[in-house]
Amino acid sequence: MKIENTLAMPVPSASDLEQHSDLEFYIATKDDFEEIMSISKDIYGGLDYLPSRFESWLKDHNRTIILARKEGKVIALESVCIIDEGETVLVEGLRVAPGERGKGVARVLLRFCSQYIKSKYPEVKVTRLTRDDKLGPRDFQKYRLITKQGILLMRFCAEDLKQRLQQILSGLIDMDAKLNPPPVLLDPNEVHRIFLNKTVINEVLANKTIVQDWQPFKPIHSNLEVLLKKDIDWMVDSMKHTSVASLCTFPFHIPIGEDWYYLNIDIFGKDVSLVRSQFLAHLKRHIENLHGHVMCQVCMDPALWETMADFCKRLLEVELVKGYTEQCVVEADMV
Incomplete structure (x- = not known):
């Protein structure tokens, strides 16, 4: 046409x-x-x-x-x-x-x-897009920055990580369980209740924005309906007092090579222990059904990047593809 x-x-x-x-x-x-x-x-x-x-x-x-x-x-x-x-x-x-x-x-x-x-x-009224951190002065003359998340990009062999998780996950869960309850996987009704909660919007989300695999949305009912049609796991640390919330996009094939998959996890909140728990819970849910190689991207509060990167290298023994980069949500008024 x-x-x-x-x-x-x-x-x-x-x-x-x-x-x-x-x-x-x-x-x-x-x-x-x-x-x-x-x-x-x-x-x-x-x-x-x-x-x-x-x-x-x-x-x-x-x-x-x-x-x-x-x-x-x-x-x-x-x-x-x-x-x-x-x-x-x-x-x-x-x-x-x-x-x-x-x-x-x-x-x-x-x-x-x-x-x-x-x-x-x-x-x-507004044009919105998500970019990596290669933004220069000319970009900020045109766009205003809404929020940013640190990008932790890693790769691993699914079979190797399965074995590693089996070796360490139970110990980590036992350690975390002394302080934190296990993460809660949400159903659609619970997604609406949590992600439309004013406290979650103001205190947990990244500047009142849900970013799902590079797509930024305002936390409103119509946008949640769009997101709920996708293959996404929604998770929180607590239904009553949510401090960390996360979305995991179901893995899919990528053209980097045969038997390569992409797994994207977006985590919101500042408690690194809870962030780690939800990250591991998402990995556990999907790794059993994967084979071959996986590129996993985790987006989180920039202040947590170094701690999470160290955790992934030392305990999960995965390879970091690159150092710290940022995912930036920007927008401009339609003129």
């Missing part, structure tokens, strides 16, 4: 017009999958989530996947999703073909997406 020509090239600068006047914009369909994958090689260091989510994105009535084509070939993609009861557009999934990178294609596509959203959803 070709998008209407009235929105085809909202590009004010003469240089952009001259360089990118041959771009055409289309809404993606299932037939575009192979072309999209062909421009996505090595994106996100092999941790690309799109192969596992593309089909569900196409079915999401609040989402539009926009392609930029040049001479009939897909050279760029961006996804825009309406959240927060229609007030916010979540921008994610940006990718540009290797041969077109550094030429301003992403800037033109993002500008087009903004114009498209303003035309189709005039009630949208």
Whole structure:
């Protein structure tokens, strides 16, 4: 489906017009999958989530996947999703073909997406996105920082970690049980009760934001309904007095290689003992069903990163892929 020509090239600068006047914009369909994958090689260091989510994105009535084509070939993609009861557009999934990178294609596509959203959803007030810590002064001239989490990225062989957990987990649980109750896995009704609680929103979540595998949401009923349709485990330390809450996205295959999986855990709260307990509980729930290699990303309060990294290296004996980095949620007003 070709998008209407009235929105085809909202590009004010003469240089952009001259360089990118041959771009055409289309809404993606299932037939575009192979072309999209062909421009996505090595994106996100092999941790690309799109192969596992593309089909569900196409079915999401609040989402539009926009392609930029040049001479009939897909050279760029961006996804825009309406959240927060229609007030916010979540921008994610940006990718540009290797041969077109550094030429301003992403800037033109993002500008087009903004114009498209303003035309189709005039009630949208804010653009929100999540970035890593490669943000510079120019980014903060455009965006305001909402919150940030420390990223702990590790990799391990599932079979090795199963054995390691069997050796140490019971001892760690016994130690923690003297101070903390075991984590509580929530059902859908409990998710609403906990994550809409004002104390949890104000004191536990990252600046009143639920971040689920790089997707930031306000803690409101409609957003919880969206999240509850996903394969996610929700966990807290206590139903009555919640200090730490976490979401674990079910593992899925990633294109880094055969038998590679990605496991993402988002943890909110500042008590490192409770954070560790929920991290281990999520690992225990999913590791038994995994085989091969796993890339596990845990996002947490930045102040806890060093302690958790040391715990993972020394006791779990996993390999840290990189040092400290940050996940930044930023937003800007629609203009």
